[in-house]
Amino acid sequence: MKAYAHAAAILALASAFAVAIPSSGARAAQPGAQPAQPAASTVATPDPIRVLDCLTFGPTETDLEKLRREGLTRWLDGQLHPPRTDALPPAAQAQIDSLAVAQKPMAALVADIAEKGKALRDITDPDLKRAAQQAFQQSLNDFARQAATRDILRDLYAPTQLRERMTWFWFNHFNVHQYKADIRAMVGDYVDSAIRPHALGRFRDLLGATLHHPAMLRYLDNAQNAVGHLNENYAREIMELHTMGVGSGYTQADVEELARILTGVGIDASPQNPHLKPELAGQLVRQGLFEFNPARHDYGDKVFLGHHIAGRGYAEVEEALDILAKQPATARHISRQIAVYLVSDNPPQALIDRMGETFLRTNGDIASVLRTMVTAPEFAAAAAHGKFKDPVRYVLSAVRLAYGDKVILNTAPIQGWLNRMAEGLYNHETPDGYPLAESSWNGPGQLAVRFEIARQIGSGSAGLFRPEGPGQTDRPAFPQFQNALYFSALKHELKPATVAVLDQAISPQEWNALFLSSPDFMR
Amino acid sequence: MQSAFSRRTLLKALAALGPATVAGRVWAAPQTEARLLVVFLRGAYDAANVVIPIGSDFYYQSRPTLAVPRPGSNPAKGIAEAIALDGDWGMHPALSASMLPLWQKKQIAFVPFAGTDDLTRSHFETQDTIELGQPVGGTRNYQSGFMARLAGVLTETRPIAFTDQLPLVFHGGETPIPNVGLNAVGKPALDGRQVALISKLYQDDPLSASVAEGFHVRDDVYQSISRESAAANRNAVSPKGFELSARRIARLMRGGYNLGFVDVGGWDTHVNQGGSFGYLADRLTELGRGLAGFADEIGPEVWRDTVVVVISEFGRTFRENGDKGTDHGHGSVYWVLGGGVRGGRIVGEQVKVAQATLFQNRDYPVLTDYRALFGGLLSRMYGLDQAALQKVFAGIQPKDMTLV
Numbered sequence: 002m003k004a005y006a007h008a009a010a011i012l013a014l015a016s017a018f019a020v021a022i023p024s025s026g027a028r029a030a031q032p033g034a035q036p037a038q039p040a041a042s043t044v045a046t047p048d049p050i051r052v053l054d055c056l057t058f059g060p061t062e063t064d065l066e067k068l069r070r071e072g073l074t075r076w077l078d079g080q081l082h083p084p085r086t087d088a089l090p091p092a093a094q095a096q097i098d099s100l101a102v103a104q105k106p107m108a109a110l111v112a113d114i115a116e117k118g119k120a121l122r123d124i125t126d127p128d129l130k131r132a133a134q135q136a137f138q139q140s141l142n143d144f145a146r147q148a149a150t151r152d153i154l155r156d157l158y159a160p161t162q163l164r165e166r167m168t169w170f171w172f173n174h175f176n177v178h179q180y181k182a183d184i185r186a187m188v189g190d191y192v193d194s195a196i197r198p199h200a201l202g203r204f205r206d207l208l209g210a211t212l213h214h215p216a217m218l219r220y221l222d223n224a225q226n227a228v229g230h231l232n233e234n235y236a237r238e239i240m241e242l243h244t245m246g247v248g249s250g251y252t253q254a255d256v257e258e259l260a261r262i263l264t265g266v267g268i269d270a271s272p273q274n275p276h277l278k279p280e281l282a283g284q285l286v287r288q289g290l291f292e293f294n295p296a297r298h299d300y301g302d303k304v305f306l307g308h309h310i311a312g313r314g315y316a317e318v319e320e321a322l323d324i325l326a327k328q329p330a331t332a333r334h335i336s337r338q339i340a341v342y343l344v345s346d347n348p349p350q351a352l353i354d355r356m357g358e359t360f361l362r363t364n365g366d367i368a369s370v371l372r373t374m375v376t377a378p379e380f381a382a383a384a385a386h387g388k389f390k391d392p393v394r395y396v397l398s399a400v401r402l403a404y405g406d407k408v409i410l411n412t413a414p415i416q417g418w419l420n421r422m423a424e425g426l427y428n429h430e431t432p433d434g435y436p437l438a439e440s441s442w443n444g445p446g447q448l449a450v451r452f453e454i455a456r457q458i459g460s461g462s463a464g465l466f467r468p469e470g471p472g473q474t475d476r477p478a479f480p481q482f483q484n485a486l487y488f489s490a491l492k493h494e495l496k497p498a499t500v501a502v503l504d505q506a507i508s509p510q511e512w513n514a515l516f517l518s519s520p521d522f523m524r
Numbered sequence: 525m526q527s528a529f530s531r532r533t534l535l536k537a538l539a540a541l542g543p544a545t546v547a548g549r550v551w552a553a554p555q556t557e558a559r560l561l562v563v564f565l566r567g568a569y570d571a572a573n574v575v576i577p578i579g580s581d582f583y584y585q586s587r588p589t590l591a592v593p594r595p596g597s598n599p600a601k602g603i604a605e606a607i608a609l610d611g612d613w614g615m616h617p618a619l620s621a622s623m624l625p626l627w628q629k630k631q632i633a634f635v636p637f638a639g640t641d642d643l644t645r646s647h648f649e650t651q652d653t654i655e656l657g658q659p660v661g662g663t664r665n666y667q668s669g670f671m672a673r674l675a676g677v678l679t680e681t682r683p684i685a686f687t688d689q690l691p692l693v694f695h696g697g698e699t700p701i702p703n704v705g706l707n708a709v710g711k712p713a714l715d716g717r718q719v720a721l722i723s724k725l726y727q728d729d730p731l732s733a734s735v736a737e738g739f740h741v742r743d744d745v746y747q748s749i750s751r752e753s754a755a756a757n758r759n760a761v762s763p764k765g766f767e768l769s770a771r772r773i774a775r776l777m778r779g780g781y782n783l784g785f786v787d788v789g790g791w792d793t794h795v796n797q798g799g800s801f802g803y804l805a806d807r808l809t810e811l812g813r814g815l816a817g818f819a820d821e822i823g824p825e826v827w828r829d830t831v832v833v834v835i836s837e838f839g840r841t842f843r844e845n846g847d848k849g850t851d852h853g854h855g856s857v858y859w860v861l862g863g864g865v866r867g868g869r870i871v872g873e874q875v876k877v878a879q880a881t882l883f884q885n886r887d888y889p890v891l892t893d894y895r896a897l898f899g900g901l902l903s904r905m906y907g908l909d910q911a912a913l914q915k916v917f918a919g920i921q922p923k924d925m926t927l928v
Contacts, residue, residue: 222794222795222847222849225794225795225846225847226847227846229846230845230846230847231845231846232794232795232845232846232847232849232851233794233845233851233852234792234794234851237645237646237852241644241646241648241649242648247644247646247648247649248644248649253643253645253884256645423688423689423705430789430790431566431567431647431648431789431792433647433648436689438666440666440667440690440695441689441690442689443731443734444685444689444690444700444701444702444703444734444738445690445700445701445702445703445734445735445736445737445738445740445741446685446688446690446702446703446704446705446738446741446742447688447689447690447703447738448731448734448735448738449704449738449739449741449742450705452714452722452738453712453713453714456713456714456718457713496728498724498725498726498727498728498729499725501724502721502722502724502725505721506721511718514718515718515721515722515725518722518725519725520725520726520729520731523731
């Protein structure tokens with residue numbers, strides 16, 4: 002991570018292509034060390050509210066004020082190269098610190114679950130067994146819910162909003178499903194150690210981190226992939242979903258060769274090393290629960306994407322990931338996915354091309370790719386329309402707007418709303434992750450559900466301020482959408498039909514529900 | 525209610541007369557009660573272990589731990605045999621309580637070697653291929669699913685997806701096609717006045733039709749489901765999982781909806797899929813119960829006019845992999861069931877199941893293209909002519925497999 006801080010300083014100096022927010026007047030104009038970028042004067046200025054829509058979980062008064070004060074360039078620098086510490090409000094940080102998933106390492110959680118599972122098998126009385134099974138599932142569920150609580154609190158309150166959005170994006174890109182085996186005990190660590198530290202870093206590091214994480218190896222079955230027992234599942238998804246994208250030129254033979262390269266990459270929770278022949282013992286790699294077991298590896302040579310790969314053990318895996326991360330197809334695929342997630346369903350090809358060039362030039366530096374996107378001449382127009390919010394962004398932006406810096410005390414209502422809208426955290430069953438397109442979220446049935454959620458969010462605090470656990474009392478707070486941000490910015494952009502309907506609200510609760518149901522708030 | 529026979533006669537007569545088109549649309553047979561439900565098994569179900577090539581020695585060689593034993597082979601205790609359908613094919617024993625009775629009533633047909641010409645072996649890509657129903661290799665129009673195009677050439681259709689998200693297959697309807705997830709339907713929380721106000725919010729918005737349709741479907745579904753408790757007493761245990769959804773779908777399709785889509789996940793069995801018992805068997809039990817529950821719930825009269833097609837994106841490797849599972853393959857087996865289906869048959873072009881006939885020495889080949897199958901079926905069900913069919917599946921020669 003030290004390398005990061007260094008890179009941050011260089012890039013901050015290099016940010017000559019300033020796109021200042023007009024009202025800020027703070028135009029950064031350091032001399033640039035980067036290749037030529039479009040001059041600021043030719044670049045349309047993105048609307049600050051739209052910038053926050055694209056790059057955060059929804060505008061708040063605090064964030065808008067900060068963006069205006071710093072100007073886009075400086076604000077973006079801060080977002081792209083955030084400090085390591087979270088700088089969460091103490092009330093949010095304290096909640097996170099109290100969670101078991103934040104206190105215990107993953108290996109301990111996994112061991113705990115394995116222990117409980119083992120004890121289960123020894124119970125013969127059917128009633129006792131059923132009770133024990135329920136308790137077993139309950140502890141797994143608790144781990145996943147705690148992980149979700151931490152993510153939601155960060156999404157709502159971290160000043161590092163872009164990192165949080167990219168963390169969601171990358172989790173979804175390298176999706177795992179919580180309900181497979183013991184993954185619920187792993188998702189918290191998967192986010193915290195594999196995804197989030199690299200969310201704005203190098204793509205190659207991110208790819209490597211997901212490959213080394215037991216959640217991924219469990220989810221896509223590579224823990225079962227061994228010489229003579231080939232399992233292609235993970236190998237295929239690495240190429241199809243994680244890196245190059247489907248139809249980008251690799252073949253079934255490449256899938257099989259990558260599967261061979263990945264043989265022996267798996268999970269080992271045992272404190273003892275596997276029993277190995279002396280000549281293989283030096284090839285063993287262990288790192289937490291990750292294990293490369295040479296006895297399970299196919300030591301034959303491989304030909305992967307046209308490269309001859311000498312069979313020699315774990316180094317083949319790193320070589321294959323290097324090859325994948327450098328493919329132009331990977332640069333294009335990742336750039337496009339990011340632009341679709343943050344900007345619009347059909348981002349201009351020129352925008353994707355620019356991002357892809359940056360990806361290749363910087364060896365997949367995600368922060369640089371994002372900077373290229375935001376400072377590209379196409380950005381302002383592409384972002385101007387506003388993208389229909391997926392359920393996660395919808396709910397979080399509503400809670401951020403309603404309560405601002407007043408930290409909620411319970412994330413359970415949010416988790417419930419997201420599940421009802423079919424975008425629960427860690428809950429997409431297949432490796433493609435949740436769809437990013439607007440049309441996946443605005444079907445008739447989904448709109449009807451969303452209006453009901455709007456009513457729940459708008460009517461009161463809905464349990465958000467009643468801490469979990471026995472003996473806790475609710476400290477209700479009214480969701481205040483007609484706040485400073487509303488009067489200073491949002492109100493002026495409302496469509497006439499929305500203004501007319503809001504005037505007919507017969508209570509503050511109904512006003513809230515209608516505001517949250519309006520097409521203006523959906524985008 | 526007329527009999528299925530007379531309706532088909534009517535449809536055939538209509539086809540013989542040439543299609544009656546009005547403003548470019550083909551009229552489905554007057555008073556036709558035809559209903560179509562497409563069930564998509566997402567994840568590529570292992571067809572070879574469900575409709576089992578019991579006549580093939582190669583099958584038993586290729587699947588040492590997964591194969592379901594031949595009928596009459598008296599396997600060891602704790603293993604069940606396949607159920608013979610004919611000399612070549614058997615049914616997985618997990619379907620004995622649910623689908624075997626339909627087979628005996630000749631209300632279910634199986635189409636082996638069915639699938640697509642998409643060779644990516646990617647779940648998501650091939651699911652998209654099928655749902656879009658467009659030629660592989662061309663530029664894809666993601667705003668044009670084949671069932672939406674079908675809804676466009678029929679009159680009097682009320683399409684609906686029983687899914688949390690609107691599936692690609694229904695993208696691009698002339699009017700937005702509704703979707704509804706059936707697992708979490710509660711009493712509508714918004715009153716009539718609030719519904720009117722929200723509708724007004726969208727009066728000039730591109731989503732206005734979707735908003736209206738969403739409220740409409742919400743009311744339909746709630747009314748249908750709130751009658752459930754009265755009906756539920758007939759069942760010894762209350763249904764859950766897919767059966768609960770399938771019975772709800774049946775009630776909605778007995779009412780106004782006549783073109784439905786639902787998907788069922790959990791078929792991507794790379795590891796420990798089991799043989800006559802185990803993971804895949806459990807999924808099949810649930811699927812079979814759901815389909816039988818659907819037939820039961822929709823009632824004998826409507827069932828006569830209903831066709832259910834069960835599809836999946838591709839089959840799995842014919843040989844088991846090293847993990848007692850199977851990887852991504854090619855050809856699959858589709859199911860066609862309904863009260864008026866000419867079932868009790870294995871339908872379509874076939875080859876002997878042997879190593880020599882495998883596609884790329886790995887998978888079942890595809891001998892029946894999904895579009896040709898649907899084309900032939902749709903033309904029989906709805907009397908669609910060639911021009912109308914071309915709007916649904918451009919450039920495809922329908923295959924008349926006399927399924928209805």
